Amino acid sequence: MNLSALRNLNQAKVLVVGDVMLDRYWHGDTGRISPEAPVPVVKVSSLEDKAGGAANVAKNIAHLDGQVGLLGLIGEDDNGRQLESILAKEQIASQLVTVAELPTIAKMRVISRHQQVVRLDLEEPFVHSHSQLLLTRLEQVVNHYDFVLFSDYNKGALTCIEEMIKVAKDAGKTVLIDPKSSDLSRYRGADYITPNLNEFRLAGGDASNEETLTSSARALIKQAGIGAMLLTRSEQGMSLITQDEKHDFAAQVQEVSDVTGAGDTVIATLTTMLGAGFSPSEAVELANLAAGIAVAKLGAATVTPEELSRKLGQYLRQTGEHYQTPYEEVLKHIEFAKQNGETIVFTNGCFDILHAGHVRYLAQAKARGDRLVVGLNNDDSISRLKGPERPINPLNERAMVLSALASVDWVIPFGKESEGDTPAKLIEQISPHILVKGGDYQVSEIAGADHVLAMGGQVEVLAFLDGCSTSNIIAKARETE
Template sequence: MDLARLQHLNKARVLVVGDVMLDRYWLGDTGRISPEAPVPVVKVSSLEDKAGGAANVAKNVAHLDGKVGLLGLIGQDDIGQTLERILESENIHSQLVSVTGLPTIAKMRVISRHQQVVRLDLEETFTQAHSRLLLEKLQQVIDDYDYVLFSDYNKGALSAIQEMITVAKAAGKVVLVDPKSSDFSIYKGADFITPNLNEFKLAGGEVKSEEALTVSARKLLAEAGVDAMLLTRSEQGMSLISQTEKHHFAAQVREVSDVTGAGDTVIATLTTMLGAGMDAKDAVEVANIAAGIAVSKLGAATVTPEELSQKLGQYLIENGEHYQAPLDDVHQHIAFAKRNGERIVFTNGCFDILHAGHVKYLAQAKAMGDKLVVGLNNDESISRLKGADRPINPLDERAMVLSALASVDWVIPFGSEAEGDTPAELIAQLSPDILVKGGDYKVSEIAGAEHVLSTGGRVEVLDFLNGCSTSNIIKKAQATE
């Protein structure tokens, strides 16, 4: 597997076309039955709006650092405006077409104690004429992208998909389809389709044996005029099948919390990896890993490059490679995590020679929240603080070692003489929920503490592990020379 391609995820230029919708969640506690009917009363304490359907596919691509555009249909209503604001905040270049007389599709759920009490669907099916409006928009923007991903939820936006695929292929684009129709022939010309097992059976696929599955899959591909199929098989994993090859990938063993949106994650990851230059087999392998991560989360979850990197750790070790998010992307990743409701923990240091005390300290810091950001003094800063003979290890090597730890999500260099070699400015930019510092400090002495407290966060001081220090390690090494 060419893991160096993980460094080129932002090279993927993907246009998602399909049925967009808003996922709305009302969350609250319930403690009594309504006197009006035998139903629970939920006292709503919060409201969450998220991109759904094809918009969630685009969100998955964006969170993997792909450059993504989105075409879809919305109504002329508040829900459509809300969806557009969400997409803008997710770094998705959306060009949604608003139509009169029909609402923006919305799935509204009432959640209490982690259980869905009821779901309310607001939707009407879009017509062929509406779909042709998307076809016109596709023709206008197609040259800006290399991959076209059709996300079909059978809501009408892709009624003209045969013509859309023809336009995309004529423009030399790679086409992927997450199908909903049992007639795969409407996807003629696509490079990949990604049905789940139930969709495969409805289309005429046989599953009584592995041989029957493979034969029927190839028959369906030939009849439909599609090059390859990525068949997602739930707990049985997934299979990449073409007329000449078949590769099977076992399901990733993780605790399943929610399978919502797993298919979105699969096709978004596959497309992004192809766009980064991976071959199909490797791209599917990464997509399979991404699916395992996604189903371990609640709701329609996304996967980050850092999460993939951690899960791919064995490959990384075997190949002597390591993924580090490009610095320009780190701030965007942190913003995504915040919007997902994750608590950001920040700590900082030189970490010149990583030792047991550092590892324990970083694990304790991570346990206080969901994501850990480590501010790392640059080489010039360490020289000013520790002396001209430091650092022992240069910045790039220190960052690589730190980011390989399971407890560390992001590493960001800092340090300027004008700022007194403190991370105060970096902390102000990130506004973490929790600021952690190791050693014998008062909160008032910690750089950035005032900002964190002023934004409603908290500051924690942790003890270092006795007997562990970089200076002691250096002295011991010098004594043995």
Template sequence: MDLSYFQKLSQAKILVVGDVMLDRYWHGDTGRISPEAPVPVVKVSKLEDKAGGAANVAKNIAYLDGQVSLLGIIGNDDNGSSLQALLKSEKINSQLISQDDAPTIAKMRVISRHQQVVRLDLEETFLEAHSELLLQKLTEIVDDFDVVLFSDYNKGSLAKISEMIQVAKAAGKTVLVDPKSKQLADYRGADFITPNLNEYTAAGGIKGDEQVLADCARKIIAECGIGAMLLTRSEQGMSLITPSEKHDFAAQVLEVSDVTGAGDTVIATLAVMLGTGMPAKQAVEVANVAAGLVVAKLGAATVSPEELSAKLTQYLRETGEQYQAPTQEILHHIELARQRGEKIVFTNGCFDILHAGHVRYLAQAKARGDKLVVGLNNDASISRLKGPERPINPLDERATVIGALASVDWVIPFGAVEENDTPAKLIEQVKPDVLVKGGDYKVEEIAGADFVLANGGTVEVLEFVNGCSTSNVIKKIQSN
């Protein structure tokens, strides 16, 4: 697999069209039963809003650094305003159309002790006139995108999806559909549809053995005029079925925590990778790995390019390739993690020859928070600090090894010019909650400590493992 496509993620221009929703969560503790009825009383302590439905698909694309716009219907109400604010915070270009005669679809959940107590759905099926508005808007803006993704939750926004697909294909766009209709002919002209097994069987698909499944799927896409079917099969992974081929992809997760939103992640990842120009089979392979990551998380989660590339590096270990995201993209994902309430830890070093002391030290640093950022001296910086014979290993190789560690979330090089041999300027960009340094330093001697402390963070000094050092490793090699 060619991981160079990961350098083109931000070039993918994708329009998501479909049923947008606001997912609202009330969190609280339960300590008694209501005197009014035999139901628990939940004392709400936290309110959380999330983008749902087609908006969650768009969010997944944004987290993968794709350029994404979202087209859908909302009500002229507070829930619609909340959803618009969420989209803005997630860097999603809103093309939502407000209407007075229909409310914003909202799913209200009460959560206590990690259990859902009740869900309240506020929704009305949209009218054909609402779908006509989306069709008109799509016609106006479709030329601005490479990929058009339809996210159908059967709420009425896509009543005119046949005409919408015709518009997108006439404009030369790649079209993906996450289907809900049992009549898959409604999606005639789509390049890819991504049903799960239940949706496949509801549309007349037969499971049977692998040959029966493949033959039936091919018959469906031929009769419905669809390019290919990506069938998601839960613990059996995925199957990409075209008129002439079937490619199976094994599930990439050992322990499932929550399958919520996994289908959104699959089609979002597929859209982004196709938007970079990646061939379909490879794009599905990446989407399958993304699904494995997201189902290991709780809730409608997302994956970042760094998570995905690190997992792919393990998955494709024999290729020796590792994607290094540009600094600005990493800083963006750090900020998103901060917005989710995650604690950011920063440390830095040369890490020229990785040894057990480094691995233990980085694991200890990660334990101080939720995400670990490693500032990595570049080659010129190491030569200035250690001498002209160093580094032993160049920056790309050091970043690959460090980035593959389970404790490390992001690697950012520094030291472009001589005055930047300390990570002080990088620390000001990262804004960590915890700054960690190894050795016998005093806090006031650590570069960037004053900035972190002034911003309410903490600084910790960890002891290095005795007997473990790069210099000792080099001396041992030279003595032999």
């Protein structure tokens, strides 16, 4: 498998259609039992709102750098407006249709000490006339996408799914479905369907052994007129089954923290990878790896291209090839990390010839937070600062070497003469929580420090390793010529 194909993720154009919902979490501590009833009292300390259902599928695609749109039904209420606000921050092109007479579906959970105390569901099923509204909107936007992914949570938005699939197929789109109905004939014409074992059995599948599993899966997809089934099998991994072939993918061994949303991650990753040009078996392999990453996290988690690349490198035991986030995607990834509550650290430099001092310094910078962003002077900037014979290594090669370090999450270039070749403007765009600079600077001398401090962040100065400098290395090399 070619890791460099991950650079095509932003070529995946996916429209998600289905049951959207707002996932709301109240977090707090429990210290006593209520005097009113034998129930724990949770003192709420924080509130967290997330995109749920089909909206979580779209979020997974967005975090994998796919171009994603979302069709769904919401009510004319605060929960619907909050969901739209979340989707905008996630850079999802939402096409949510408002239904005045019904509420936005919301799942409200009270969490204490990492345990769910109670869940409150606010929902009323949408009916055929509401689904018709989505069908009309689908007809209007389907040609903007290459893939249509239907996320069925059995809440009524996909009541007209037969007609919706026909619209997508008539437009020449690849159709994928995460099903809830036991009647798979409702999904006739789909290219891929992704049931779990329970859904497979409810649809009439027999999983008593491998032979009956394969034969019954083929019978089901033939009867329903579906191209292929990706059967997710929990600790047994996944199986991609067509009329002619069956490929099994072993589950990735890790400590499982939470399986919530794992199905969303699987179909989102499968679709995005197909859109990036991977073969079906490669796309399933990547979806399987992504599921392993997601279940090791708490809650309905997403997976980033960087995480997937690292996991894939370990899985294939590759050492020389790695994924470097495209420069134009870095700011988006940083914003997603912030939304996940991660601490962003920023530093900058030329890093013309990477040496031991750089490696130690970057490791120390990363230790200050969760993610390290390195602002990298472009070639023209280095020439102005260091002289016409520099840089020794061009920008893309310097970025590649830095990206290969475990301490570095993202690299982004900067350097305009009009801005004094400083990263001040870039720092304003990123607004890191912590700004780190190496050397013997005063905080007042560090570009961007005033902005970071004004935003409530921190500025730290770290000492360089004595005797290590790029200029010294270049001088020694010239002495031996």
